[in-house]
Amino acid sequence: MTTSLAPSTPAARSRQRLSQRFEQYTQIGVTALLLVIMLIVGSLLYPNFTSGQAIFDLLSKNVFLIPLAIGMTFVIISGGIDLSVGAVMALGSVIAASLLQAGWSAVLVIPIVLFSASALGLVVGIMISRFEIQPFIATLAAMFLARGLCLVITDRSIAINDGFFQTMNLAHINLWEQETVNLRGRVRITDVYTTPSVLIAMALLVVAFVVMHYTRFGRTVYAVGGNEPSSRLMGLRVDRTKISVYVISGFCAGVAGLLFAFYTASGDPVAGIGYELNAIAAVVIGGTLLSGGSGYVLGSMLGVLVLATIYAYKEFDGDLNTGWTRLMIGVLVLFFIVLQRLVTRRRR
Amino acid sequence: MRKLTSNRLLWPAVVLIALLLANLLWNHSFFDITMRDGNLYGAPVDILRRAAPVVLVALGMTLVIATRGIDLSVGAVAAIAGSWASMYIISSGGGSVGVVLTAVAVALLMALIAGAWNGFLVSVLGIQPIVATLVLMVAGRGLAQIITDEKILYPDNSPAYKLIGGGYLLAVPFSILLAGGIFALTAVLTRRTALGTLIESVGVNPEASRLAGVRARPIIFLAYVFSGLCAGIAGLMLTSNSTSADPNSIGLFIELDAILAVVIGGTSLAGGRFSLAGTLIGAFIIETMDAFVVIAISARSTDVFKACVVIVVCLLQSSRVRAWLLNVLRWGRPPSRPRRADPGPKSVPPAADGATAPTLTVPDVNVGSDSDSASGPGSLPVKAKS
Numbered sequence: 001m002t003t004s005l006a007p008s009t010p011a012a013r014s015r016q017r018l019s020q021r022f023e024q025y026t027q028i029g030v031t032a033l034l035l036v037i038m039l040i041v042g043s044l045l046y047p048n049f050t051s052g053q054a055i056f057d058l059l060s061k062n063v064f065l066i067p068l069a070i071g072m073t074f075v076i077i078s079g080g081i082d083l084s085v086g087a088v089m090a091l092g093s094v095i096a097a098s099l100l101q102a103g104w105s106a107v108l109v110i111p112i113v114l115f116s117a118s119a120l121g122l123v124v125g126i127m128i129s130r131f132e133i134q135p136f137i138a139t140l141a142a143m144f145l146a147r148g149l150c151l152v153i154t155d156r157s158i159a160i161n162d163g164f165f166q167t168m169n170l171a172h173i174n175l176w177e178q179e180t181v182n183l184r185g186r187v188r189i190t191d192v193y194t195t196p197s198v199l200i201a202m203a204l205l206v207v208a209f210v211v212m213h214y215t216r217f218g219r220t221v222y223a224v225g226g227n228e229p230s231s232r233l234m235g236l237r238v239d240r241t242k243i244s245v246y247v248i249s250g251f252c253a254g255v256a257g258l259l260f261a262f263y264t265a266s267g268d269p270v271a272g273i274g275y276e277l278n279a280i281a282a283v284v285i286g287g288t289l290l291s292g293g294s295g296y297v298l299g300s301m302l303g304v305l306v307l308a309t310i311y312a313y314k315e316f317d318g319d320l321n322t323g324w325t326r327l328m329i330g331v332l333v334l335f336f337i338v339l340q341r342l343v344t345r346r347r348r
Numbered sequence: 349m350r351k352l353t354s355n356r357l358l359w360p361a362v363v364l365i366a367l368l369l370a371n372l373l374w375n376h377s378f379f380d381i382t383m384r385d386g387n388l389y390g391a392p393v394d395i396l397r398r399a400a401p402v403v404l405v406a407l408g409m410t411l412v413i414a415t416r417g418i419d420l421s422v423g424a425v426a427a428i429a430g431s432w433a434s435m436y437i438i439s440s441g442g443g444s445v446g447v448v449l450t451a452v453a454v455a456l457l458m459a460l461i462a463g464a465w466n467g468f469l470v471s472v473l474g475i476q477p478i479v480a481t482l483v484l485m486v487a488g489r490g491l492a493q494i495i496t497d498e499k500i501l502y503p504d505n506s507p508a509y510k511l512i513g514g515g516y517l518l519a520v521p522f523s524i525l526l527a528g529g530i531f532a533l534t535a536v537l538t539r540r541t542a543l544g545t546l547i548e549s550v551g552v553n554p555e556a557s558r559l560a561g562v563r564a565r566p567i568i569f570l571a572y573v574f575s576g577l578c579a580g581i582a583g584l585m586l587t588s589n590s591t592s593a594d595p596n597s598i599g600l601f602i603e604l605d606a607i608l609a610v611v612i613g614g615t616s617l618a619g620g621r622f623s624l625a626g627t628l629i630g631a632f633i634i635e636t637m638d639a640f641v642v643i644a645i646s647a648r649s650t651d652v653f654k655a656c657v658v659i660v661v662c663l664l665q666s667s668r669v670r671a672w673l674l675n676v677l678r679w680g681r682p683p684s685r686p687r688r689a690d691p692g693p694k695s696v697p698p699a700a701d702g703a704t705a706p707t708l709t710v711p712d713v714n715v716g717s718d719s720d721s722a723s724g725p726g727s728l729p730v731k732a733k734s
Contacts, residue, residue, distance in 0.1 A: 127659070130668070137662055138662065140604060141659045145655035151648045151652075152648055152649050277485065284479075290479050323495075323498065326493065330484070330488075337475055
């Protein structure tokens with residue numbers, strides 16, 4: 001079977017593999033190139049744009065976007081979409097804040113947040129796979145539900161005074177010392193640091209990478225996204241995979257909610273409005289095919305970095321209208337969608 | 349009787365009436381309409397007025413969904429139109445009728461362009477509708493923010509502009525008349541001409557309608573343009589009613605309300621047959637439901653309530669749930685099957701042996717890998733063109 005699929009001669013086989021590789025990595029290469037260009041342009045426009053700390057800030061200031069993008073990658077590769085992640089993230093932070101306010105300990109609160117976010121994902125997954133409701137609508141309902149539950153719990157932001165969350169909020173992990181020149185020309189020696197939240201997000205990224213590319217489950221996700229009927233005919237557990245994917249997305253949104261609670265030391269019911277779009281944008285920019293079946297977890301990480309760089313532009317340039325960042329994200333998404341269209345059309 | 353129960357509008361109508369009665373139980377003066385200063389006031393009028401923008405957006409959405417599409421960008425388009433009109437009216441000082449007319453005309457032109465952009469991406473470039481309209485959903489609010497320079501505008505110097513969303517004409521709120529007029533026009537255009545049938549044919553089976561000589565491209569394009577226009581008018585209505593234009597919140601989540609209205613109204617998200625009257629009832633259900641939840645439960649739980657309704661409605665539309673429910677309604681009896689004697693193994697055609705199977709499948713696989721790699725049971729050559 002496998003031999004009949006491949007071309008006969010070794011030379012043709014390697015040529016075909018090469019062109020496949022090329023197609024596979026075109027988009028991710030474009031994204032990486034884009035990121036480098038954006039960083040270079042930024043460093044030409046603004047001083048200290050690519051100083052060590054600024055690079056690490058790209059991650060630490062958008063750290064909650066990383067889990068969202070990871071979860072979204074799983075969902076989109078499986079051929080679905082999850083519009084509920086922003087609302088679930090807010091729900092996670094609100095649950096954490098309200099339970100901590102009620103005097104629960106962080107040791108209990110963190111598993112509860114992760115569990116309830118995953119449970120919501122489970123419900124969505126069952127609706128999609130068992131009852132054949134379109135992912136778009138089912139996750140929309142979940143978005144309403146999560147956002148509504150947030151508002152039922154509280155209609156204003158709750159501050160978190162818990163010791164552990166405060167520590168996570170303030171903790172810096174110093175990496176190395178660096179000389180920086182500020183605007184007045186004075187040289188200062190500062191520590192380049194990152195935060196524990198970034199480490200958590202990176203750990204999640206590594207786990208997701210291994211699961212996606214080196215496990216049977218990961219390959220099943222690709223197969224389901226690539227062609228659901230044939231993977232069903234192949235005897236893959238399509239329903240179970242689809243449900244798992246939404247559970248993973250819910251879990252990741254729960255992690256994002258915790259990271260958000262760490263970052264702001266509060267639970268905010270209106271946090272993360274529109275974050276589902278940012279997560280989808282990061283995944284698309286990272287080279288994942290929106291029709292499913294193809295994409296990379298690490299690509300989505302690159303996508304997050306591209307978004308973070310756009311936000312950094314806005315931060316470094318105080319006069320820049322927030323509208324331009326949104327417009328820029330929209331244009332980038334469009335660019336990559338058209339690119340996807342061209343690549344898939346050539347493959348046909 | 350049978351005709352009545354088979355009518356698709358029956359269940360939405362029943363739900364609407366039940367909701368209205370529930371409102372009446374909680375608030376006995378719910379249906380009271382009073383004349384104040386020569387204008388109509390009362391809860392039903394309020395519901396109609398609040399439903400007007402949703403009805404408009406849902407009208408456009410119905411046609412888009414009927415072509416197998418979806419338009420996520422309506423909220424952003426409403427924001428663009430509303431902010432531009434507000435900005436123009438404020439910056440030109442006076443609120444004379446001429447200024448307002450110019451503002452409205454340009455704002456609607458922008459909405460048309462936005463719709464045409466979506467239509468171009470979907471019908472010409474062939475990008476999936478969710479994805480194509482996502483672009484404008486993200487970028488559109490950015491444009492609105494650029495228009496208003498990140499400020500919240502208050503176009504309160506123009507009584508003429510206030511008329512669109514908050515004014516009265518002949519004792520009836522103008523927005524109701526406007527939405528009703530556009531609804532009637534759309535109904536006539538789609539049901540008294542071939543347009544509605546063409547839209548449905550494109551939605552039911554694009555390939556068959558292409559073979560029948562229907563040109564899908566302009567029809568799909570027009571559906572998105574119409575949706576953009578409706579969203580633009582809704583944006584004007586919303587900003588005019590609240591006399592404020594916040595690019596971040598004009599029409600926020602209105603796309604969800606509109607999609608919900610369409611789905612409740614019985615139009616399938618898979619495209620094809622659509623029902624404008626159903627959409628109208630759907631929009632009224634949403635607003636009545638909001639009113640009920642606000643009165644009876646609490647204003648904060650409207651979203652949870654709405655989510656539950658979406659889930660229930662979607663589950664009811666799912667064929668698996670329907671089959672299961674029918675089974676339950678039959679008192680759990682197994683579906684009656686003719687109990688005939690087993691016809692015996694002779695009538696069964698000889699089963700394919702394990703040995704013959706590979707010789708049958710291998711040539712298939714070869715053909716698949718040579719001509720087009722991505723063909724499988726799910727992707728039959730639907731896209732013969734391009």
